[in-house]
Amino acid sequence: MTDSGRSYHTIGDPAEVEAETESLRDRRAAITELGDALRTLVEQAAATEAPADELRRAAALVREATIPVGKQQRERGQMPTADDLLGGVRMYNPVCGSGSALAPPLLIELGAGGVTGSCTLGLAYEGPPMYAHGGVSALLLDQILGYATSASGHPGMTVRLDTEYRAPVPLQTELRLSAEVVNVDGRKVTARATIATAAEPDRELVVATGLFIALRADQAIRLFGTVLHPDASNPAVAHD
Numbered sequence: 001m002t003d004s005g006r007s008y009h010t011i012g013d014p015a016e017v018e019a020e021t022e023s024l025r026d027r028r029a030a031i032t033e034l035g036d037a038l039r040t041l042v043e044q045a046a047a048t049e050a051p052a053d054e055l056r057r058a059a060a061l062v063r064e065a066t067i068p069v070g071k072q073q074r075e076r077g078q079m080p081t082a083d084d085l086l087g088g089v090r091m092y093n094p095v096c097g098s099g100s101a102l103a104p105p106l107l108i109e110l111g112a113g114g115v116t117g118s119c120t121l122g123l124a125y126e127g128p129p130m131y132a133h134g135g136v137s138a139l140l141l142d143q144i145l146g147y148a149t150s151a152s153g154h155p156g157m158t159v160r161l162d163t164e165y166r167a168p169v170p171l172q173t174e175l176r177l178s179a180e181v182v183n184v185d186g187r188k189v190t191a192r193a194t195i196a197t198a199a200e201p202d203r204e205l206v207v208a209t210g211l212f213i214a215l216r217a218d219q220a221i222r223l224f225g226t227v228l229h230p231d232a233s234n235p236a237v238a239h240d
């Protein structure tokens with residue numbers, strides 16, 4: 001499937017579509033399995049106190065593991081074949097993607113009037129000792145704000161993110177995030193999001209306000225043309 005670049009949404013012979021669906025499901029499961037293993041590796045590497053020889057042995061094993069993974073690589077202008085951009089499936093999103101070693105991952109759910117999220121940050125996300133790096137909090141908040149704006153029917157790109165750090169975010173502690181759209185003014189959408197612990201959901205540790213701008217068609221084509229429409233790499237199509 002990686003080689004052919006065919007869409008999983010192609011309407012065709014039902015048996016073939018069924019087989020593709022099964023193969024996609026299997027590939028996504030394998031991507032998640034690798035993501036889980038990588039996250040364990042990243043977390044244990046951030047927490048390790050193993051001696052130097054053990055670390056060198058581990059480095060050699062990891063270098064060996066990169067060989068099969070590196071065999072078929074996509075380029076910047078190609079979406080992962082396991083993704084479904086319009087369906088909201090982003091396997092390697094660095095916040096929510098189950099295939100990303102960088103993602104906690106943050107699990108987001110649609111709720112009444114907004115969205116909620118949950119995750120636990122390990123030692124790999126440490127900023128001040130025992131607490132999350134402030135940039136990691138901003139990352140989580142930007143993602144859930146973007147999700148809330150999309151879910152409300154006003155998808156856009158972040159142009160401003162104001163983050164107020166009221167108290168440190170503890171590591172190895174279940175977190176609760178929430179976000180809601182607070183204003184829509186033409187193409188400008190404002191949303192508010194918070195981080196709290198699951199144990200004290202009403203105590204806001206970090207609060208962010210994000211301003212999102214819905215793209216005009218020309219902006220979307222200029223920024224994402226080749227990804228959204230493969231033929232847009234042809235200037236005749238891109239400037240339609």
Ligand SMILES: CCCCCCCCCCCCCCCC(=O)SCCNC(=O)CCNC(=O)[C@H](O)C(C)(C)COP(=O)(O)OP(=O)(O)OC[C@H]1O[C@@H](n2cnc3c(N)ncnc32)[C@H](O)[C@@H]1OP(=O)(O)O
Nearest residue numbers: 088142143146147150151157158159160187188211213219
């Ligand atoms: C069921 C549903 C499930 C949903 C399932 C999908 C889930 C999906 C989740 C995805 C979650 C991703 C969450 C991460 C979101 C990112 O990380 S996005 C990446 C980071 N952001 C960027 O890279 C954006 C960079 N900025 C830009 O490219 C350009 O600013 C833009 C966005 C193309 C806009 O172009 P522009 O020329 O700056 O602005 P323009 O269009 O002329 O202006 C529009 C208005 O915005 C204002 N504006 C622009 N910038 C600013 C600013 N910084 N401050 C204030 N006002 C501004 C302008 O002044 C103008 O105002 P008015 O004059 O109309 O009053």
